[in-house]
Amino acid sequence: MSKQTSASASGSGSATTGGSDGAADAGELARAYDVALLDLDGVVYTGARAVPHAVQVLGEARRRGMGIAFVTNNASRPPKAVAEHLVELGVSAEPEDVVTSAQAAARVVAERVPEGASVLVVGGEGLEVALREHGLRPVRSADEEPAAVVQGFAADVGWQALTEASYAVARGVFWVASNADLTIPTERGIAPGNGALVGVVRAATGAEPVVAGKPELPLHRETILRTGARRPLVVGDRLDTDIEGACNGGVDSLLVLTGVTTPQGLLAAGAGQRPTFVAEDLRALLAAPVTARREGDAWVCGDWSARVTEGALAVEGSGARIDGLRAACAAAWASDAPVDTSGVVERLGW
Incomplete structure (x- = not known):
């Protein structure tokens, strides 16, 4: 994965640190990547409930040609039981679609x-x-x-x-x-x-x-062996497992903010835990990324701009808060020194 520090996003919510090797330019993520390697807890469901939009998005992503694999660190249930639970929630799934730690x-x-x-x-x-x-x-x-x-x-x-x-x-x-x-x-x-x-x-x-599980490589290897993915996109809600695992495996990733990771935690992400894309939820799979661009000493995404001045991150603008977060992440991650991000999340409306 490339270690550039630009940020990008889709209309429903995705942001990137660069590193897509041109895949994001092919259109929406569901067409740019051949298989989505989705975490389950906090991404597709939380306990007995589906995460909002997950059922509809995954069905549409499949219709657009994207393969779907469910990759989980949870080792408690066999793939058959996991697939049955997904079907109960309305998600089409077979046991062979599930890869577990x-x-x-x-x-x-x-x-x-x-x-x-x-x-x-x-x-x-x-x-x-x-x-x-x-x-x-x-x-x-x-x-x-x-x-x-x-x-x-x-x-x-x-x-x-x-x-x-x-x-x-x-x-x-x-x-x-x-x-x-x-x-x-x-x-x-x-x-x-x-x-x-x-x-x-x-x-x-x-x-x-x-x-064996994320972020270590055995589960990544197991997933590639079972899915045959050539252009996989890791989708998760945790920096220290899903995203770090994607970085360790050298593949692109999408972080969704429907689980464990908070906007503040994302701003503080280290170099080995920075996702290629950031989204509020899985709807980002069906949209094309929009790259945050550098203008002078600022990073701009949508109607937001962010810059680091004397070690402090500041944001200006209005509109979709996810665009503001993408710009803020790009600015913070581009800095060679520690950045004070206090007050930024509140200013963005999170």
């Missing part, structure tokens, strides 16, 4: 241990199904002499499961975490994620797991 973790383990080996599972059914696909035997006790430990999120993971994992890891057993997300979005708010549970085993053993 459980599948990536299972491949990592299968490349390390003999076929038929026992693997201690801390997590849900998704991990067990993925391991069996590779000819491995899921177990739940360290007394089963497992060749590896695989840990993923499940709402019912408790002390006993974490203890069994700690016993095995302390003996030097190969340890893989499906992901290291510290939090997950729920209908009631932000809750502890698998990374928090991994921290319990880490505290008990002093060991560090191999992480």
Whole structure:
């Protein structure tokens, strides 16, 4: 991915840091990229509810020729269950459209241990199904002499499961975490994620797991293997997983502000966590990007301009707040020194 610092956007909401290698010039994103690799939690749904516009946009994107793959760090459910949930929400999905960190973790383990080996599972059914696909035997006790430990999120993971994992890891057993997300979005708010549970085993053993999920490369590799994508666009709501993972994989990304990331967090994004495009929601897939341009010492997008003066970011203008955010991000990210962004988000109307 190119590391330019221009910003772009679509009419419904996308912004870029450059880096699309001309793909964005081909029209709307749904035609510029062959497959959208969509995160689920905070992008397509939050718990039992679809994110606004997601159902309609994904259907239309498919009609325009864009492939859709659902790529999730959540390892608790197998692809079949995830696809069924999507269908219940009105999103067309088959099990093969879903790629999970459980599948990536299972491949990592299968490349390390003999076929038929026992693997201690801390997590849900998704991990067990993925391991069996590779000819491995899921177990739940360290007394089963497992060749590896695989840990993923499940709402019912408790002390006993974490203890069994700690016993095995302390003996030097190969340890893989499906992901290291510290939090997950729920209908009631932000809750502890698998990374928090991994921290319990880490505290008990002093060991560090191999992480399969975003932002690490195993899940990216698994997704490309399963989809055959040649011009993928990663779509997510988190800088530290979705967007950093896209940067690590060298592909373009779209950040939507329907989940974890806030405008203030986006302004402060480091070089390895800056999305190619920014949008309020998935409607950006159906629109053409508009590039924020540099005019003198300012960055301009729509009716907004942003500049850094004496280390402080300032914005001027009116109109769509997403355009203001794109201009502000371009100005902040173009600076070689730390930028004071206090008051900017409020000035933009977020």
